Amino acid sequence: MASGKKALVATLMAASVAGLPCAPFSRAHADDYSDLLDILRAKGSLTRHEYDLLLVKHQRHTAEAANAARMQAQVQRPARVASLTPGHHVGGHAGAASAATSSYEPGIRFVSSDDESTSRAERAASKAEASARSAQAAVDMLNSADVVHVAKYVPGKGLTFKAGPVDINLSGFINGFYTYNSPAGGSPVAGGVSGGSSGFDSSSVRNGLLPAGLALKLSTTQEGIDMSAVMGMYPGIDNAKNGAFNANTGGSPVGLGTPGIDFRQIYVTFGNSRIGTFKVGRDLALFGSDAIMNDATLLSVGAPGSNASPGNTSLGRIGVGYVYADWIPQISYATPKYKGLQGKIGVFQPLDEFNYADGGTATPHLSSVSTQHASPMVQGQVTYDGTVGAVQAHIWASFLIQHQQALYSETLSADSHKGAMVEAGDVGAKLTYGPFEGVGYYYRGSGLGTTALFFDGVAANGRKRTSEGYYVQAAYHATKKFKLVGSYGVSNLYQAPGENSPTLVRRNQSIIGAGYYQLTDWLNIVGEYAHTSSDAHGPNSESDNTASAGVILVF
Incomplete structure (x- = not known):
């Protein structure tokens, strides 16, 4: 995929989460990226082709990162970046190290905002779970002997x-x-x-x-x-x-x-x-x-x-x-x-x-x-x-x-x-x-x-x-x-x-x-x-x- 297209997809992804920054990929957060792709696909921000392409790359990069981690005694944490613009990184050498460590191609970055994105995701999941519980409760009530x-x-x-x-x-x-x-x-x-x-x-x-x-x-x-x-x-x-x-x-x-x-x-x-x-x-x-x-x-x-x-x-x-x-x-x-x-x-x-x-x-x-x-x-x-x-x-x-x-x-x-x-x-x-x-x-x-x-x-x-x-x-x-x-x-x-x-x-x-x-x-x-x-x-x-x-x- 050309870097311009990657930038467009990254921008769409950022817009889909209403500008909320996300942590860069690491093994500790291996599922966050997949969940994000699912959300963007469900909201219509990604086409089916874009979704499939990014998911395949994510799976390949995950495997490569896992192999690199086994060969390194110490995992280098990527520096925070201030922009999602292709080629623009904060920290220079740290940004390059981050790219090498994460195995992502230059230009695609997800910004960590401490635990804010995780908290919001957890709140969204809690609301979804509560909604499901409410729906099940309504079904149970309709099927009860009291109705x-x-x-x-x-x-x-x-x-x-x-x-x-x-x-x-x-x-x-x-x-x-x-x-x-x-x-x-x-x-x-x-x-x-x-x-x-x-x-x-x-x-x-x-x-x-x-x-x-x-x-x-x-x-x-x-x-x-x-x-x-x-x-x-x-x-x-x-x-x-x-x-x-x-x-x-x-x-x-x-x-x-x-x-x-x-x-x-x-x-x-x-x-x-x-x-x-x-x-x-x-x-x-x-x-x-x-x-x-x-x-x-x-x-x-x-x-x-x-x-x-x-x-x-x-x-x-x-x-x-x-x-x-x-x-x-x-x-x-x-x-x-x-x-x-x-x-x-x-x-x-x-x-x-x-x-x-x-x-x-x-x-x-x-x-x-x-x-x-x-x-x-x-x-x-x-x-x-x-x-x-x-x-x-x-x-x-x-x-x-x-x-x-x-x-x-x-x-x-x-x-x-x-x-x-x-x-x-x-x-x-x-x-x-x-x-x-x-x-x-x-x-x-x-x-x-x-x-x-x-x-x-x-x-x-x-x-x-x-x-x-x-x-x-x-x-x-x-x-x-x-x-x-x-x-x-x-x-x-x-x-x-x-x-x-x-x-x-x-x-x-x-x-x-x-x-x-x-x-x-x-x-x-x-x-x-x-x-x-x-x-x-x-x-x-x-x-x-x-x-x-x-x-x-x-x-």
Whole structure:
């Protein structure tokens, strides 16, 4: 390198340290020069080429100086110089001796200023170390159990907070609809879901098939076991009225009323992906669960049920395509998923046979009732999720078994110890292809009843009634935000052997069309039309038409 270039580099180096003098190279300070080059390179005062050149020279000179030191008995300390100008040295012969001793080429000098440069370097290093400690402390604080983190929000999945080892998830929904029901006339049908024989139009501001909901879920892992605790509260917006169905009983549109709280979800889970998951508490049962979870009216009204005095929910397709799965106390187990396949089985709180056709009267005339249970209800389910080409498939099948004891009715004495083994099964599938979705579902039961579990499942003579039903549903996403849905469903209840009940419901059915517009990630606007009809085993029948419009917010 020419001496002019060396002078320029030396001047740049001096400017980079803001004019601070540095000690000339000696073996005691062998690393100072390298550190200085690193600082100047980091500050942009040296190009990469200049940095590499000076570093190579420094390494060569270090080696030469070390060899010279071994050959000299005494190390000569260089005289201080007053300038960095090439060839200008203070002390004449001492400067030459310094150059010879240090093995540096003439013109490159670093002036010692006692310990000032070392002190400043140490202070800079201390500040850097303190800054690193502060950064690490901030990281440690963020990772500590004392700080609550917020997971990335996913629309519809709620808000998740992490407090130490515990994930806290809050999710829910709120909906409200204006619903206008117009009866088309007819005669009452015992156990029917249509209100067409009422003779009066009705307006309501009400919930749809879903009430409002707020669910709290706490999740953690301890000793390799994943566990969670879930509590779900589901209030309605209309006044509640005490009755057989608690918060789901028809409402009471009278002043000073208050809504009911349906605390239907209370359970714990524990397990992992290797052994499966156990559930203990109250949650949605297995039989019929996929039928309602894939029903489009879950986000709308469907068949309104009682519209003049609405309760917590409407019917949707309950009783007009499937039997309500219900939220039942249970001890259940779900296997790990294997290639999209999963099995579930559990024991459930047994439910009574209920005389819905007679309005739940104490002296059942059309259907038998029961209140004794020596064994639990058993339910099981198998599901499969997979993809075939561009088609996504969700397929399921489930079963239910329960023994009903001590059946009685107006014509059947409880002393007869009449019993019945209720059996039911279902199968369904949901297929998605591009903007199209299709759902098909079928169920059949013996003693199962219709609309809800064990409603009118056993005749007054103690014999089981057969029931079956189905629904088909098609959806088309016209745009990313707008979806059109149409569905048709039927629930049939057949008379038991030896029975003659002409007023008993034979068929409930409905045709539903709806449009859903997703205004935001949270808010959906819904418009819907439903035609519902009920037919008896005799000549009675009734039907009604319902129009609903409203919103549902899901977070």
